[in-house]
Amino acid sequence: xxxxxxxxxxxxxxxxxxxxxxxxxxxxxxxxxxxxxxxxxxxxxxxxxxxxxxxxxxxxxxxxxxxxxxxxxxxxxxxxxxxxxxxxxxxxxxxxxxxxxxxxxxxxxxxxxxxxxxxxxxxxxxxxxxxxxxxxxxxxxxxxxxxxxxxxxxxxxxxxxxxxxxxxxxxxxxxxxxxxxxxxxxxxxxxxxxxxxxxxxxxxxxxxxxxxxxxxxxxxxxxxxxxxxxxxxxxxxxxxxx
Amino acid sequence: xxxxxxxxxxxxxxxxxxxxxxxxxxxxxxxxxxxxxxxxxxxxxxxxxxxxxxxxxxxxxxxxxxxxxxxxxxxxxxxxxxxxxxxxxxxxxxxxxxxxxxxxxxxxxxxxxxxxxxxxxxxxxxxxxxxxxxxxxxxxxxxxxxxxxxxxxxxxxxxxxxxxxxxxxxxxxxxxxxxxxxxxxxxxxxxxxxxxxxxxxxxxxxxxxxxxxxxxxxxxxxxxxxxxxxxxxxxxxxxxxxxxxxxxxxxxxx
Numbered sequence: 027x028x029x030x031x032x033x034x035x036x037x038x039x040x041x042x043x044x045x046x047x048x049x050x051x052x053x054x055x056x057x058x059x060x061x062x063x064x065x066x067x068x069x070x071x072x073x074x075x076x077x078x079x080x081x082x083x084x085x086x087x088x089x090x091x092x093x094x095x096x097x098x099x100x101x102x103x104x105x106x107x108x109x110x111x112x113x114x115x116x117x118x119x120x121x122x123x124x125x126x127x128x129x130x131x132x133x134x135x136x137x138x139x140x141x142x143x144x145x146x147x148x149x150x151x152x153x154x155x156x157x158x159x160x161x162x163x164x165x166x167x168x169x170x171x172x173x174x175x176x177x178x179x180x181x182x183x184x185x186x187x188x189x190x191x192x193x194x195x196x197x198x199x200x201x202x203x204x205x206x207x208x209x210x211x212x213x214x215x216x217x218x219x220x221x222x223x224x225x226x227x228x229x230x231x232x233x234x235x236x237x238x239x240x241x242x243x244x245x246x247x248x249x250x251x252x253x254x255x256x257x258x259x260x261x262x263x264x265x266x267x268x
Numbered sequence: 269x270x271x272x273x274x275x276x277x278x279x280x281x282x283x284x285x286x287x288x289x290x291x292x293x294x295x296x297x298x299x300x301x302x303x304x305x306x307x308x309x310x311x312x313x314x315x316x317x318x319x320x321x322x323x324x325x326x327x328x329x330x331x332x333x334x335x336x337x338x339x340x341x342x343x344x345x346x347x348x349x350x351x352x353x354x355x356x357x358x359x360x361x362x363x364x365x366x367x368x369x370x371x372x373x374x375x376x377x378x379x380x381x382x383x384x385x386x387x388x389x390x391x392x393x394x395x396x397x398x399x400x401x402x403x404x405x406x407x408x409x410x411x412x413x414x415x416x417x418x419x420x421x422x423x424x425x426x427x428x429x430x431x432x433x434x435x436x437x438x439x440x441x442x443x444x445x446x447x448x449x450x451x452x453x454x455x456x457x458x459x460x461x462x463x464x465x466x467x468x469x470x471x472x473x474x475x476x477x478x479x480x481x482x483x484x485x486x487x488x489x490x491x492x493x494x495x496x497x498x499x500x501x502x503x504x505x506x507x508x509x510x511x512x513x514x515x516x517x518x519x520x521x522x
Binding site for chain 1: 295408411412415416418419421422465466469470471472473474475521
């Protein structure tokens with residue numbers, strides 16, 4: 027598909043974020059088209075989460091962040107602390123966003139939590155009425171994605187979707203995001219540390235380490251030099267051939 | 269009204285309010301804030317006694333100022349509330365101890381519910397109903413911002429406003445609690461019922477409800493025991509709360 031025909035949903039120009047005169051993000055430019063999956067990669071402390079927070083308007087910044095008008099943005103932060111003993115059920119958690127049971131069921135189905143008619147009781151008792159903190163890492167991520175898509179957003183900002191999940195579970199979450207991206211035309215911005223995943227799922231990759239180091243299709247821009255520049259020569263990684 | 273029933277009703281209402289509000293304080297990891305915050309009431313009580321005003325208003329005025337102080341400092345410095353509270357409020361306890369006239373010191377420190385009158389009853393009814401209505405109305409924002417501040421802000425929930433209202437309600441319940449349990453023990457009125465409810469609740473609706481019920485039960489048990497054994501009601505209520513907490517440990521959810 028030609029990029030020219032696509033609709034721009036986000037345009038960032040000369041974005042700078044500084045904490046106490048310390049530049050965490052330095053004159054960043056990029057844009058996102060509708061329906062893209064953009065992966066943001068970079069070393070720890072590169073400003074990835076800060077970028078999300080600036081995009082959401084949670085912190086002050088300099089420069090321009092322009093979202094397409096009347097977009098519905100959904101965000102899943104990285105540090106989502108549900109302690110094991112936090113008394114909140116899955117159902118109550120989802121209710122914080124929508125009281126519509128049919129919507130809840132359908133977004134849970136979209137994330138692969140299926141409810142068979144004969145299992146209704148089981149589903150209510152062992153899933154919806156369980157504490158959120160008792161879910162496994164993978165299940166919790168699914169619920170977070172379900173929460174994020176509950177109100178049919180146009181854009182999903184997902185900070186490290188697979189932190190704390192085993193490798194198998196990781197694949198599932200990315201497959202899921204990709205599926206939602208295909209089916210719902212959901213534009214996805216995600217922060218990731220796994221370059222293999224970026225090759226497999228992202229339409230564009232934005233590498234940052236305070237400044238923009240590369241931006242474009244993963245196969246075009248993630249060459250060895252770019253990786254050395256990004257991670258300082260420590261990235262033991264080779265390209266995924268298709 | 270018989271003084272015993274007056275005491276009982278005031279204590280039950282305070283127990284319900286403290287349990288309900290306390291359930292959110294425990295979730296927000298502010299358990300000790302109520303404890304330390306109650307100390308700041310002492311200078312307010314002292315001044316109220318010196319000027320012949322109902323000590324509740326002195327306590328509330330002092331707490332209100334303190335809470336505005338914490339809220340502003342928390343926004344400016346990002347220091348956790350607990351640190352701020354810990355520093356400033358032991359200082360005010362010291363000042364309060366110096367200011368409070370000696371005959372009233374024991375009452376201010378440990379509470380004396382036998383001294384409640386109809387004005388106290390009215391103040392308690394209005395405050396507790398107000399607390400429950402207000403907290404129920406900001407319940408959703410409170411829970412989401414407890415889970416993640418950024419998440420709440422990204423959903424256009426005004427976290428600062430919610431925290432401010434919450435802290436004002438905390439100062440109100442602490443001011444009420446001082447009548448029952450005094451500046452030294454009021455913190456436990458807030459923490460114990462919530463901690464007990466957390467042991468046995470899976471859902472937040474059950475948790476907040478049980479915290480209020482446990483608060484009420486501790487008050488009923490405490491006032492009755494105080495009457496039977498002629499002991500001060502404040503410590504007696506706290507002890508019954510402690511027994512409820514121990515009992516819930518047996519049924520603790522994982």
